[in-house]
Amino acid sequence: MSKKPYSELKNLGKNNKTINAPNDSILEKVKNPHSEIYNIRLSVPEFTSICPVTGQPDFAFFLIDYVPNKWIVESKSFKLFVNSFRNHGAFHEECTVFVGKSIYKLLKPKWIRIGGYWNPRGGIPIDIFFQLGKKPQNLWVPDHEVSVYKGR
Numbered sequence: 001m002s003k004k005p006y007s008e009l010k011n012l013g014k015n016n017k018t019i020n021a022p023n024d025s026i027l028e029k030v031k032n033p034h035s036e037i038y039n040i041r042l043s044v045p046e047f048t049s050i051c052p053v054t055g056q057p058d059f060a061f062f063l064i065d066y067v068p069n070k071w072i073v074e075s076k077s078f079k080l081f082v083n084s085f086r087n088h089g090a091f092h093e094e095c096t097v098f099v100g101k102s103i104y105k106l107l108k109p110k111w112i113r114i115g116g117y118w119n120p121r122g123g124i125p126i127d128i129f130f131q132l133g134k135k136p137q138n139l140w141v142p143d144h145e146v147s148v149y150k151g152r
Contacts, residue, residue, distance in 0.1 A: 016080055022098060025084040027106050028077035032068040037110070037136050040072060041065050044082050047116070052089035059119040060092070063144050066103065066112040067136055073103060092118045096128035104132050111135045115144045 019025045044062035051058055062082075081102070085095060096116030104112050111133035118126045135141065 016076075019080060019084040020087040022081065022084045022088055022102070025081040026077060027081045027102055028074040029071040029106055030074050032070055032072050034068075037067060037139060039065055039067055039139060039141050041142070042073070042078065047082060047085065047095070049085040049095050050087060050089045051121075052091065055089070056121075058092065058121065060095070061117040061146050062096070062099065062114060063117075063146070064100070064103065064112070064114045065141050066107065067110040067133075067139065069108055069110050071107045071109075073107060092116060092126050093128050097130045100130040100132070109133065113141075115146075117144075117146045 042062075042064040044060075044064070047060040047062045049058050049060075050056070082099075088095075090098070096114060099116075100112060100114040103109070103114075111131070113131040113135075114129070116128040116130075118128070
């Protein structure tokens, strides 16, 4: 008898408990079903972490674009990974770059870009941008219009 598709995944189709540390989260991948060059956009309109100094919550809107190679991120594991930051103490820069590097390390995409648009604290919004790889020519990637873009 053959194995069920995706049975090797630890999150998909299973009950999962809340994880309170990104390093303890299991970010997973599945095979990219296409050979063409295309962009995947992940939007996280309610990213939350905790300020490591004050313990106050910080909120951000993350937009992640990547051009897959052999793998794409498994969406349930991504959701659980993102939620693992909710009680995690880290500065804006650390959270944004950690998310980008974690996806890059897992997938080895041709290109990845993340924009972390952090809500103002003390009247100052802090936006963090990180990318690895080179964006393929002739690839359409929408701008990061956070004030307009609301996901779906």
